[in-house]
Amino acid sequence: MSELLLFRDIDEPGLNTIDVYRRRGGYDDLRKALAMPREAVLNELLASGLRGRGGAGFAMGKKVSFLPKGAMDVYLCCNADESEPGTFKDREIMQKNPHMLIEGIIIAAYAAGANKAFIYIRGEYRLQADILDAAVAEAEAAGYLGDAILGSEHDLSLVVHRGAGAYICGEETALLDSLEGKRGNPRLKPPFPANQGLYQGPTLINNVETLATVPSIIRMGGDEYAKIGTETSTGTKLVSISGHVKRPGNYEIELGIPSREIIYGLAGGPPDGREVKLWFPGGSSAPVLTKDDLDLPYDFDTLAKAGSMLGSGAIIVVDDSTSVVDVAYKTAYFYRHESCGKCTPCREGTNWTVKMLERIKAGEATPMDLDIMASVCTNIIGNCLCVLGDAMAMPIGSMVAKFRDEFEAYIEERRAAAWATTEEPEPELAIIQGAVA
Amino acid sequence: MEVRRFEHGSRVPGWDREVDLSKDPSQVPDPATTPVPEDVRAEIEAHMAKYPDSRSATLPALAAVQRHHGWCSPEAIEQAACVMRLTPGYLTAVATFYDMFDTEPVGRHRVYVCTNISCSLRGADELYARVKELTDGDADFAVKRFECLGACDIAPMASVDGTYVGPLALSDVEELLDDVRNDRDPLPRKQLRYRPSAGATTPDDHTEGTA
Ligand SMILES: Cc1cc2nc3c(=O)[nH]c(=O)nc-3n(C[C@H](O)[C@H](O)[C@H](O)COP(=O)(O)O)c2cc1C
Ligand code: SF4
Ligand code: FES
Numbered sequence: 001m002s003e004l005l006l007f008r009d010i011d012e013p014g015l016n017t018i019d020v021y022r023r024r025g026g027y028d029d030l031r032k033a034l035a036m037p038r039e040a041v042l043n044e045l046l047a048s049g050l051r052g053r054g055g056a057g058f059a060m061g062k063k064v065s066f067l068p069k070g071a072m073d074v075y076l077c078c079n080a081d082e083s084e085p086g087t088f089k090d091r092e093i094m095q096k097n098p099h100m101l102i103e104g105i106i107i108a109a110y111a112a113g114a115n116k117a118f119i120y121i122r123g124e125y126r127l128q129a130d131i132l133d134a135a136v137a138e139a140e141a142a143g144y145l146g147d148a149i150l151g152s153e154h155d156l157s158l159v160v161h162r163g164a165g166a167y168i169c170g171e172e173t174a175l176l177d178s179l180e181g182k183r184g185n186p187r188l189k190p191p192f193p194a195n196q197g198l199y200q201g202p203t204l205i206n207n208v209e210t211l212a213t214v215p216s217i218i219r220m221g222g223d224e225y226a227k228i229g230t231e232t233s234t235g236t237k238l239v240s241i242s243g244h245v246k247r248p249g250n251y252e253i254e255l256g257i258p259s260r261e262i263i264y265g266l267a268g269g270p271p272d273g274r275e276v277k278l279w280f281p282g283g284s285s286a287p288v289l290t291k292d293d294l295d296l297p298y299d300f301d302t303l304a305k306a307g308s309m310l311g312s313g314a315i316i317v318v319d320d321s322t323s324v325v326d327v328a329y330k331t332a333y334f335y336r337h338e339s340c341g342k343c344t345p346c347r348e349g350t351n352w353t354v355k356m357l358e359r360i361k362a363g364e365a366t367p368m369d370l371d372i373m374a375s376v377c378t379n380i381i382g383n384c385l386c387v388l389g390d391a392m393a394m395p396i397g398s399m400v401a402k403f404r405d406e407f408e409a410y411i412e413e414r415r416a417a418a419w420a421t422t423e424e425p426e427p428e429l430a431i432i433q434g435a436v437a
Numbered sequence: 438m439e440v441r442r443f444e445h446g447s448r449v450p451g452w453d454r455e456v457d458l459s460k461d462p463s464q465v466p467d468p469a470t471t472p473v474p475e476d477v478r479a480e481i482e483a484h485m486a487k488y489p490d491s492r493s494a495t496l497p498a499l500a501a502v503q504r505h506h507g508w509c510s511p512e513a514i515e516q517a518a519c520v521m522r523l524t525p526g527y528l529t530a531v532a533t534f535y536d537m538f539d540t541e542p543v544g545r546h547r548v549y550v551c552t553n554i555s556c557s558l559r560g561a562d563e564l565y566a567r568v569k570e571l572t573d574g575d576a577d578f579a580v581k582r583f584e585c586l587g588a589c590d591i592a593p594m595a596s597v598d599g600t601y602v603g604p605l606a607l608s609d610v611e612e613l614l615d616d617v618r619n620d621r622d623p624l625p626r627k628q629l630r631y632r633p634s635a636g637a638t639t640p641d642d643h644t645e646g647t648a
Pocket of ligand 1: 054057079167170
């Protein structure tokens with residue numbers, strides 16, 4: 001990769017202060033953007049091909065262009081809820097280079113015609129929120145926020161809003177409700193936030209990393225940025241890699257490099273003597289891939305074609321020391337906890353899946369339970385208000401499909417062990433299901 | 438964190454907690470009869486002023502009263518409701534949605550041990566058990582298992598009164614809790630804030646990373 005865009009000098013002492021940030025060219029891109037007409041800034045974003053880094057991978061420029069033009073207040077919300085298991089990249093940007101994010105927000109707000117911006121940061125990120133608060137105060141004092149920014153006609157206020165612990169508030173419409181002071185329940189779409197979002201006004205919602213990339217696009221020009229990466233997955237991406245690897249952490253990569261290079265080259269692969277059993281390529285909501293998929297190029301379209309997704313860019317590696325059942329259980333448990341409870345298939349389906357996995361672990365299940373679990377997943381997908389339910393169903397479904405033999409062996413083993421230690425006759429439920437010979 | 442479930446697996450406490458039907462539903466509290474500490478009021482009002490709609494200050498207001506009272510007690514909620522001109526019922530409904538608000542009394546030190554996927558791959562369940570064991574019976578501690586805290590690079594990890602520490606070995610727990618009990622900075626050598634970015638250094642620079 002030619003150069004780091006997001007992680008350049010990331011550990012430089014004091015980079016989180018405005019002085020150091022400016023010394024290395026910070027806020028020059030804002031000056032450049034404000035000297036351009038709004039449409040020209042938007043055109044650069046469109047030309048860059050930048051796709052959202054928060055999960056769905058929607059083209060950012062296109063999202064900006066959807067905002068209706070008119071007299072009403074337009075809002076910008078930066079999604080810093082970062083709660084997708086395995087994801088911790090936004091944290092590093094906010095903690096170490098908050099002004100890059102703020103500069104990106106100001107430029108994006110200019111392109112979108114937004115005058116009020118919010119950063120919705122998860123409440124657990126206290127250190128990062130404190131750093132952002134300080135950075136916003138510095139930017140205000142320097143005239144980068146407020147009225148008539150740098151003598152232009154662009155006004156912008158920016159508020160750092162702290163959440164209070166709820167994964168669902170990363171879903172864009174739940175985020176809006178939460179920011180309005182309500183329980184974080186997702187809204188029915190349409191209307192989409194671009195038309196009716198915060199306080200019923202048109203709202204642009206983008207992830208931290210997406211917005212932090214904007215200054216680089218203005219500096220390089222959209223066409224130049226689009227030369228990085230692949231044709232449909234342009235640019236660089238922060239990848240959070242964790243689990244069974246030697247060097248977990250955040251790495252900035254050029255989209256399209258082989259996944260193996262990230263997992264083995266950068267993160268050092270699993271501990272010696274172990275091999276990759278499965279990996280989530282884009283957070284826990286992404287269907288799992290196996291060791292056969294390690295040579296897939298890491299980009300949006302390739303991973304989608306392989307039946308999974310790039311998601312938030314969080315790779316979780318599981319090696320052969322761990323049972324797939326335990327991974328499935330942790331995954332389902334998370335979604336059960338985080339389901340907001342609004343839709344029956346998601347609320348009940350996540351609960352049932354956890355219960356079924358508990359039966360499996362307790363030696364009370366039969367292979368037929370795997371089919372029931374699969375049918376629960378099928379019944380969730382596409383039947384809910386938001387995709388949290390799908391986000392459990394898809395990875396669980398992929399684990400059962402790809403590791404069915406292991407599930408069955410596990411079930412048999414636990415059943416045998418459970419029967420060996422009990423004097424009771426075989427469990428009643430198993431007989432009812434007709435699964436006992 | 439453990440999802441609390443009530444009778445029939447319901448998450449809604451109302452189903453098995455009796456309600457005093459002889460009382461009227463609570464109204465927006467009367468400022469004349471609801472004393473609110475001056476600093477709490479000032480903080481909530483400052484938050485309300487930041488938003489186009491003051492109701493957006495709900496979460497910061499609940500955080501403010503929780504900090505003051507130690508938990509979102511009925512009195513705390515009443516005070517927030519009084520300043521924000523909302524009903525206590527509305528604020529209670531919001532508070533129960535979010536994991537970081539406690540609607541039951543808790544110890545003053547909040548320890549969130551992450552037991553999500555990446556952390557559990559590196560021993561989080563054992564870590565949680567150890568923390569539980571060593572704080573057993575200590576009313577100053579509120580230990581919760583938590584979902585991914587966004588710091589899987591330091592797995593297994595915990596958030597101790599808001600400070601992220603990891604990777605935690607089982608042998609670190611005693612020292613960590615000792616720091617907390619004595620109001621010292623918790624385990625500074627393992628705090629996330631001092632950790633360099635993985636992607637900013639060459640692979641050879643990394644020596645730690647496993648517990
Ligand atoms: C359950 C759920 C949780 C989500 N969590 C986050 C999150 O923590 N951060 C984030 O940026 N996007 C999250 N998203 C995606 C957002 O809904 C939205 O697509 C994204 O913020 C848009 O920004 P982008 O286009 O820049 O990616 C989540 C989506 C769902 C369905
Ligand atoms: S799918 Fe689940 S999380 Fe999403 S709105 Fe429905 S119940 Fe809530
Ligand atoms: S899984 Fe523990 S911090 Fe992410």
